[in-house]
Amino acid sequence: MSERKxxxxxxxxxxxxxxxxxxxxxxxTLYEGExxxxxxxxxxxxxxxFNAMTGVYMPTDGAIRFRGQQISGKKRHKITKMGIAxxxxxxxxxxxMTALENVQVGADAHNRGSVPSAMLxxxxxxxxxxxxxxxxxxxxEFVGIKGRTHELARNLPYxxxxxxxxxxxxxxxPTLLCLDEPAAGFNPAEKVALLELIRKIRDSGVTVLLIExxxxxVMGVTDRIVVLEFGKKIAEGTPAEVxxxxxxxxxxxxxxxxx
Amino acid sequence: MTDVQIKNxxxxxxxxxxxxxxxxxxxxxxxxxxxxxxxxxMPLGWFADPPGFYNPLxxxxxxxxxxxFDAAIFVLLAIGLNVVVGFAGLLDLGxxxxxxxxxxxxxxxxxxxxxxxxDYHWLDSPWPWLAALPVAIVITALTGVLLxxxxxxxxxxxLAIVTLGFAEMIRVIAxxxxxxxxxxxxxxxxxxxxxxxxxxxxxxxxxxKPYYWLVLTVIIVVVFGVRNLARSRVxxxxxxxxxxxxxxxxMGVPTFKFKLWAFAIGATIGGLSGALWASKVNxxxxxxxxxxxxxxxxxxxxxxxxxxxxGAILGGFLVAYVPExxxxxxxxxxxxxxxxxxxxxxxxxxxxxxMIFRPQGIWxxxxxxxxxxxxxxxxxxxx
Amino acid sequence: MDFSELFRNFPELxxxxxxxGAIYALVALGYTLVYGVLRLINFAHSxxxxxxxxxxxxxxxxxxxxxxxxxxxxxxxAGVLIxxxxxxxxxxxxxxxAVELTAYRPLRKxxxxxxxxxxxxxxASFVIMEIIGIATDRAPYGxxxxxxxxxxxxxxxxAEITPVQIxxxxxxxxxxxxxxxxxxxxxxxxxxxxxxxDPDSAALxxxxxxxxxxxxxxLGGVMAGVAAVFANLKYGFTKFNLxxxxxxxxxxxxxxxxxxxxxxxVLGGLLLGLVENYASALVxxxxxxxxxxxxxxxxxxxxxxxxxxxxxxxxxx
Numbered sequence: 001m002s003e004r005k006x007x008x009x010x011x012x013x014x015x016x017x018x019x020x021x022x023x024x025x026x027x028x029t030l031y032e033g034e035x036x037x038x039x040x041x042x043x044x045x046x047x048x049x050f051n052a053m054t055g056v057y058m059p060t061d062g063a064i065r066f067r068g069q070q071i072s073g074k075k076r077h078k079i080t081k082m083g084i085a086x087x088x089x090x091x092x093x094x095x096x097m098t099a100l101e102n103v104q105v106g107a108d109a110h111n112r113g114s115v116p117s118a119m120l121x122x123x124x125x126x127x128x129x130x131x132x133x134x135x136x137x138x139x140x141e142f143v144g145i146k147g148r149t150h151e152l153a154r155n156l157p158y159x160x161x162x163x164x165x166x167x168x169x170x171x172x173x174p175t176l177l178c179l180d181e182p183a184a185g186f187n188p189a190e191k192v193a194l195l196e197l198i199r200k201i202r203d204s205g206v207t208v209l210l211i212e213x214x215x216x217x218v219m220g221v222t223d224r225i226v227v228l229e230f231g232k233k234i235a236e237g238t239p240a241e242v243x244x245x246x247x248x249x250x251x252x253x254x255x256x257x258x259x
Numbered sequence: 260m261t262d263v264q265i266k267n268x269x270x271x272x273x274x275x276x277x278x279x280x281x282x283x284x285x286x287x288x289x290x291x292x293x294x295x296x297x298x299x300x301m302p303l304g305w306f307a308d309p310p311g312f313y314n315p316l317x318x319x320x321x322x323x324x325x326x327x328f329d330a331a332i333f334v335l336l337a338i339g340l341n342v343v344v345g346f347a348g349l350l351d352l353g354x355x356x357x358x359x360x361x362x363x364x365x366x367x368x369x370x371x372x373x374x375x376x377x378d379y380h381w382l383d384s385p386w387p388w389l390a391a392l393p394v395a396i397v398i399t400a401l402t403g404v405l406l407x408x409x410x411x412x413x414x415x416x417x418l419a420i421v422t423l424g425f426a427e428m429i430r431v432i433a434x435x436x437x438x439x440x441x442x443x444x445x446x447x448x449x450x451x452x453x454x455x456x457x458x459x460x461x462x463x464x465x466x467x468k469p470y471y472w473l474v475l476t477v478i479i480v481v482v483f484g485v486r487n488l489a490r491s492r493v494x495x496x497x498x499x500x501x502x503x504x505x506x507x508x509x510m511g512v513p514t515f516k517f518k519l520w521a522f523a524i525g526a527t528i529g530g531l532s533g534a535l536w537a538s539k540v541n542x543x544x545x546x547x548x549x550x551x552x553x554x555x556x557x558x559x560x561x562x563x564x565x566x567x568x569x570g571a572i573l574g575g576f577l578v579a580y581v582p583e584x585x586x587x588x589x590x591x592x593x594x595x596x597x598x599x600x601x602x603x604x605x606x607x608x609x610x611x612x613x614m615i616f617r618p619q620g621i622w623x624x625x626x627x628x629x630x631x632x633x634x635x636x637x638x639x640x641x642x
Numbered sequence: 643m644d645f646s647e648l649f650r651n652f653p654e655l656x657x658x659x660x661x662x663g664a665i666y667a668l669v670a671l672g673y674t675l676v677y678g679v680l681r682l683i684n685f686a687h688s689x690x691x692x693x694x695x696x697x698x699x700x701x702x703x704x705x706x707x708x709x710x711x712x713x714x715x716x717x718x719x720a721g722v723l724i725x726x727x728x729x730x731x732x733x734x735x736x737x738x739x740a741v742e743l744t745a746y747r748p749l750r751k752x753x754x755x756x757x758x759x760x761x762x763x764x765x766a767s768f769v770i771m772e773i774i775g776i777a778t779d780r781a782p783y784g785x786x787x788x789x790x791x792x793x794x795x796x797x798x799x800x801a802e803i804t805p806v807q808i809x810x811x812x813x814x815x816x817x818x819x820x821x822x823x824x825x826x827x828x829x830x831x832x833x834x835x836x837x838x839x840d841p842d843s844a845a846l847x848x849x850x851x852x853x854x855x856x857x858x859x860x861l862g863g864v865m866a867g868v869a870a871v872f873a874n875l876k877y878g879f880t881k882f883n884l885x886x887x888x889x890x891x892x893x894x895x896x897x898x899x900x901x902x903x904x905x906x907x908v909l910g911g912l913l914l915g916l917v918e919n920y921a922s923a924l925v926x927x928x929x930x931x932x933x934x935x936x937x938x939x940x941x942x943x944x945x946x947x948x949x950x951x952x953x954x955x956x957x958x959x
Contacts, residue, residue, distance in 0.1 A: 056505075075513075092506040097502070101498075105512065108512070111492055128492070154633070415756060415757065416682070416683045554768055610761055614759075
């Protein structure tokens with residue numbers, strides 16, 4: 001951990017909607033190869049922060065840099081191509097596509113062939129299509145839903161839909177994968193399996209940002225944790241440090257902040 | 260091999276498509292080839308008018324070949340609009356405007372009576388047909404891009420009204436008689452496609468059949484191109500845009516680019532059909548390009564089933580053929596059924612009725628059908 | 643570009659522009675009302691306006707007045723005018739409500755996608771246009787009496803003002819102020835605003851959404867009916883496809899002012915009327931119809947929320 005390379009820098013980001021301050025000078029850095037947890041009570045601004053990072057919202061103030069490059073203001077699909085992929089808190093698959101096709105859409109992000117090559121079935125089309133299918137099949141196996149390859153996304157069981165979202169995001173070949181409450185609605189056994197999957201993703205070389213409010217899940221898997229409350233960062237550190245931080249305890253137990 | 264791999268991604272469709280797919284691959288190709296051959300043979304004398312018995316297919320009151328040609332033009336238009344409305348989910352209400360652009364471009368470039376030659380002196384002599392056709396198509400495609408660029412970023416309902424306005428503006432320009440398009444006086448002496456057999460030109464004034472065959476051939480080529488697109492990265496992008504545009508964008512789909520492609524491809528096909536039409540009719544003026552025709556093409560796509568290529572073909576054929584056929588049947592039975600007068604009324608009703616009772620169309624695309632059914636299950640609040 | 647034309651006729655172009663704009667504004671209100679509540683462009687609204695012009699004309703004909711026989715005396719003229727007004731308002735609002743009941747309500751019940759509403763709307767527009775087209779042989783009709791004089795009454799700043807212009811502008815303003823008051827101060831109006839802001843909570847708070855929707859169609863129809871009579875007074879001529887271009891312009895007016903915003907529709911209508919007249923003095927009257935379209939594209943590109951913003955409800959759907 002001595003020579004950590006910063007991957008994503010959230011630099012004093014403020015985000016206002018009208019009069020409401022959703023994020024207030026949030027500032028943290030994500031290093032290559034780590035699993036960072038972003039936690040906080042409901043409405044703390046976790047998903048907003050996430051949306052700012054993936055280009056859904058423009059920060060009112062401050063900057064977000066990915067590998068030193070500004071990303072705020074860039075087009076969303078360009079940000080994806082730069083290497084940031086995400087899943088959604090409320091699953092947003094393409095329901096009438098099969099699992100394979102969903103993942104293929106992700107894999108298409110790096111395909112360069114467009115209308116002419118597809119219309120004329122040029123060699124590049126076949127090459128990219130074959131590669132996309134192969135990659136998609138590998139990823140479906142990687143997340144553990146190989147048996148569902150040809151089923152429609154909307155017919156998959158809930159847990160498999162979450163896994164499919166992860167596969168689709170991985171298909172865009174990200175360096176940073178952002179998971180928005182991936183364990184929501186999971187039973188303990190499923191959560192354990194998910195932890196396993198997240199570690200596996202990290203070990204394959206992908207940095208992971210995990211939004212979660214299940215504390216135990218976050219403690220079990222993350223290297224470091226950032227805690228948000230009311231749009232402000234109130235703590236940052238290793239799981240153990242954060243767990244013992246009185247501000248975090250207060251925020252989670254609902255005790256009014258004495259300070 | 261790879262083709263099979265790609266296709267088996269989609270679940271089994273039902274209905275007509277299901278029956279076709281249930282056949283073995285050679286069987287399917289045989290069926291399609293037979294159908295295509297039937298279409299080629301349709302206008303021939305012994306087929307259209309077999310001696311000795313009544314052929315229910317033939318339209319009596321107008322020349323069968325001409326009806327088939329018109330139907331083929333509508334089929335081509337429906338296939339093009341289907342890319343825009345059916346695949347990409349963009350409502351284009353002025354689609355006939357692109358037909359007009361293609362037709363006028365062709366006429367202006369090739370006719371010796373073109374004002375570009377006689378009044379403006381931009382051209383010294385008319386262009387040869389084969390050189391003008393691609394230029395006319397490119398002009399239409401550019402028109403599509405120019406119109407789509409500012410408007411495709413907007414919400415769908417704005418796009419609908421802008422395209423509606425676009426078609427009307429083309430008409431407003433076309434009726435200016437002192438302008439290049441010639442208004443009611445129009446443009447005459449538009450040349451026919453080249454080619455001759457034994458000294459006789461293939462494409463003449465009297466016989467509509469060669470034109471029908473030409474358009475039919477173009478349709479086959481276009482269907483292949485469009486089908487290839489639908490089963491590719493581009494088609495997947497269109498589906499993802501239709502189902503969840505935000506999610507698509509965040510998964511790296513350049514949504515604007517693919518919407519613009521859909522719009523441009525639609526425009527190109529519209530321009531192509533306009534150019535082909537212009538080189539058959541020989542004379543055209545501003546009265547051809549009324550709003551009604553845009554709506555007729557839309558009705559064809561909706562009736563057949565948005566998003567489905569066979570649906571668009573069926574819809575385009577029905578919209579152009581059924582009114583003529585009914586008129587012919589009326590004549591045969593001694594009734595005066597004025598279908599030209601009522602057909603716009605009827606197809607307006609068709610749009611409403613289809614939207615209420617069968618929004619997926621007669622020959623639906625499986626995926627679109629499911630998208631619609633899914634929505635119906637979520638009951639609206641407060642009704 | 644002929645600037646001398648513009649300067650020479652500036653006063654007159656302004657008064658004509660305002661008169662025309664007042665009619666656009668009345669029609670634009672119909673688009674804006676429905677849009678504010680349903681987030682839907684009611685394509686058939688142009689035909690709601692068109693049927694009004696025929697209803698008024700036929701009423702006048704039925705009373706025995708036509709292009710050759712105008713009523714004499716102010717009172718009789720006013721009476722005939724009001725009869726036409728009542729007929730146009732009744733027919734237009736009935737048509738508007740009929741469109742809602744047949745083309746939109748069944749789709750809402752089935753939770754159809756937005757595209758379906760637009761297609762059904764264009765279908766409805768077409769059906770109405772064709773019914774009138776078939777009934778009138780697609781011919782232009784100019785068989786209207788001169789109910790309000792077209793002769794200049796007095797001159798202000800070089801502009802000759804005619805009684806027709808006064809009737810139209812004053813009449814339109816009365817309707818606009820009345821509508822504004824109705825939406826802002828009555829119980830029904832509150833319902834409209836509630837549904838516009840948040841349909842689901844309004845429904846939960848006991849607002850009858852179906853009735854509110856019916857009401858906005860009705861109000862839009864009333865405005866279109868009045869506009870139809872004014873158009874008859876001004877142009878003295880109608881045709882089955884008159885609504886199409888007129889509707890496109892009124893819609894442009896609504897977008898220009900900020901669709902969903904009542905006052906915006908009025909502002910947009912007047913502005914469009916002026917711009918159209920000034921511009922056609924510059925580029926020639928034969929291209930007057932292109933002006934609205936260019937304005938529409940420009941507004942959508944540079945300020946899609948219009949001058950006053952979309953206000954009846956949320957900013958964006």
